Amino acid sequence: MRLAYLIGLIVTVWTGTASSLDVEEYKRLEGTGERVLRILSTGDLALFSPFLASFHARNPQISIEYSVVSSGELHRAIRDGANVDVAISSAMDLQFQLVNDGLAKSYRSAQTASLPDWARWRDQIFAFTAEPAVVVISAERFQGLPIPETRQEVISVLRDNPDRFKGAIGTYDVRDSGLGYLFATQEARSTDAYWRLSEVLGRLAPRLYCCSGQMIEDVANGQLALAYNVLGSYAAEQAANETSGRVQILRMQDFSNVILRTAIIPATAQNIAAAGAFVDGLIAAGQGNRPGSWALPLLDHTPETTSPGFGPIRLGPALMIYLDPLNKRAFLEEWENAMVQRQTP
Amino acid sequence: MIATTSLGRKLTLLLAGVAALLSVLSWSMVTGLARQAAERTQDNVLSASVTTIAETLRTEQGEVRLELPYSAFSMLGAISQDRVFYKVVAGSRLLTGYADLQVPSGYGPDQGPGRVRFATGSYLGEDIRMASLTRFVQAGNSPVPVTVTVAQTRYGIGAITSDLSRHAAGLSIAFFLVAAGLTSLVARASLRPLKTITADVARRGPADLSPLHHKAPAELAPLLDALNRLMVRLGQSIRRSEDFIAEAAHRVRTPLATVRVQAEILLRATTGDAERQRLRQMIRAVDESSRSAGQLLDHATVVYRAEALARDPVDLGEVARQCAHALEPTAAMRDIALRIETQRAIVRGDPILIDNALRNILDNAIKYSPDDTTVTVRVLKDVETVRVSVTDQGPGLGNGAVEHLTERFRRGCNVEGIVGSGLGLTIAEAAIQAHGGRLELGKGPEGQGACVSLILSA
Secondary structure (H helix, E strand, C coil): HHHHHHHHHHHHHCCHHHHHHHCEEEEEEEECCEEEEEEEEECCCCHHHHHHHHHHHHHCCEEEEEEEECCHHHHHHHHHCCCCEEEEEEHHHHHHHHHHHCCCCCCCCCCHCCCHHHHCCCCCCCEEEEEEEEEEEEEECCCCCCCCCCCHHHHHHHHHHHHHHHEEEEEECCCHHHHHHHHHHHHHCCCCHHHHCCCHHHHHEEEEEECCCHHHHHHHHCCCCCCEEEEEHHHHHHHHHHHCEEEEEEECCCCCEECCCCCCCCCCCCCCCHHHHHHHHHHHHHHCCCCCCCCCCCCCCCEEEEEECCCCCCCCHHHHHHHCHHHHHHHHHHHHHHCHHHHCC | CCCCCCHHHHHHHHHHHHHHHHHHHHHHHHHHHHHHHHHHHHHHHHHHHHHHHHHHEEEECCEEHHHHHHHHHHHHHHCCCCEEEEEEEECCEEEEECCCCCCCCCCCCCCCCCCCEEEEEEECCCEEEEEEEEEEEEEECEEEEEEEEEEEECCHHHHHHHHHHHHHHHHHHHHHHHHHHHHHHHHHHHHHHHHHHHHHHCCCCCCCCCCCCCCCCCHHHHHHHHHHHHHHHHHHHHHHHHHHHHHHHHHHEEEHHHHHHHHHHHHHHCCCHHHHHHHHHHHHHHHHHHHHHHHHHHHHHHHHHHCCCCCCCEEEHHHHHHHHHHHHHHHHHCCCEEEEEECCCEECCHHHHHHHHHHHHHHHHHCCCCCCEEEEEEEEECCCCEEEEEEECCCCCCCCCCHHHHHHCCCCCCCCCEEEEEEEHHHHHHHHHCCCCCCEEEEEEEHHCEEEEEECCC
């Protein structure tokens, strides 16, 4: 794994700016002062723009550079010592590993102290949203079928209607997407229905995606009937834009992953004061103190009550288990066996 | 006497010092134990984690395989927020984990394959605790030693230790405060016998030299003994000097009587005025000396008899009458009338001493009265006390402090020209005090003259 990073480093010839990254979206807000706050994030601009604008209004002297990258890219960049002041990612495991390996700075403030214990670790990683994984379906394509509420029901409805769903199921390509891998491993650990469902999906020639946004788009435009394990925040935003009611969000009742979107201040951060202020802003917004500028779910302080029995994935060293190369290889093998091999029967 | 630091304070300080020392000791012990306990907990969890991982070791087609179980790390995260590092090495080949984690190789004396061994080291600039377990796995033809190591930083231990240490410090301070409070109580309690004895000695009358009978703690018994012995010696010494004075007085009195008789004879035989005048002066001086000697003897008698006081019934009325009778001639010489108002009043005591006391008072009264006046002796009886008062019409006791008049050789300030030794009231008071009574000095009726009263319990 480390060797791969090294090769990546040599190939990309890191220059310390975001330019050599595979940046999906980029936004710069010009400030009145000299300082530039460099943010690397997996969160789409559509979701974060209102918050960025509000933060910029509060701190007009700070210039903000906001780059959207994939979680794997982000992880690699921080590991290689990129010039980044705040790293935001929904891939908790990768973020946690950065902290565990000593690549994050400690930061303490009244805001971080207001976080519950489960939403921070060692004052180095801070959760500011709790976002469930959901199933998104196209109401159109599901016409006449019962709406499934559990994985077992999803399995049944897919198995009973192979023709209708063949090639119309979308899910993360866990080989590419850090978040997809996190969802898959946590689900495999928590419910035995995961592998059965993967088998069923594999037989239906699933389409594999890198990101939630595209999956939801494809559900909205009718290309997909069902997208499995989509980040709820994106789905909710999409659904809000849709007035036709074609996109329907389902939260599985048997089990549902809740991930914490987290921020860290990398050890190489230059602009620590601004980074701290930004993290404070995220935490305040995540606790509902910045209404109007927040398009993401809130960090609920009592996760036990949000839905029966399903707390967020715990921030802790156990997150690193599936990042172990041996474990990852074993998991991906099994996943490919279930998902990809059957794609072409 | 120079008072150095108070014994009680010294004791309190000493005990408080001991309590402080114990508090600090107990605090450091608790802190040490807390750290040990926290370290042991971490070792146990690390041991469980490494064992869980080692249990997944297996071979597949000659290859060593393992999978890290989720629980192996989640248990590490359950106790503290410590960073986790791990490494699995088969033979000399890294299977997975942090390649640059330095694991001490080799086994201790009581360790071997299959046993978890612990080591402390550092990684990425942090202190870490490592647990390693080696298992032999059959790979190909030969068994390969596979070592699983799980390491954790030690922030949690520090946090737990400092937390417990803070609690222990609070408890130690509370313990010290309680101990210091008790200490001053203990010091006071252990010094109480000393205080009792001191108070007892201080309360004693000037002539009380009887031994102290106290239950004293072992440490104070020698002091008490020494004190008693000193008092015995003091008593003996006083008695010896009294004896000496009595003896001296006695020896002086007899030759003085002879000198006086001879001087009287010479006075009658002499006709020259100047010679007669000188002889009279001589007689007066002899009288004065004789009287002083007599009073010294009286005083010695009082002291001697008071030591082993007789308790016979004595009629004070009778004593007063006899006393007046005996001094009648002296009074008559100066035309002083003695009026006696007595009644029967029985007290218990030594008749000689009481007579002595009364005679001295009466003698004083006659001596200080001007010619042609009256001295009254009254015996009054009460329910509890008997009072014998002698009232004269003389100049009184003067305006000085009357209580000093009973001291030895102390005379009033208005007695110029009258022969006196200053022992009369001293003798009277000593005799009366030996009986448990007291002497009252005051003015006569209508503020004229002096009134001296003997008061004894009936």
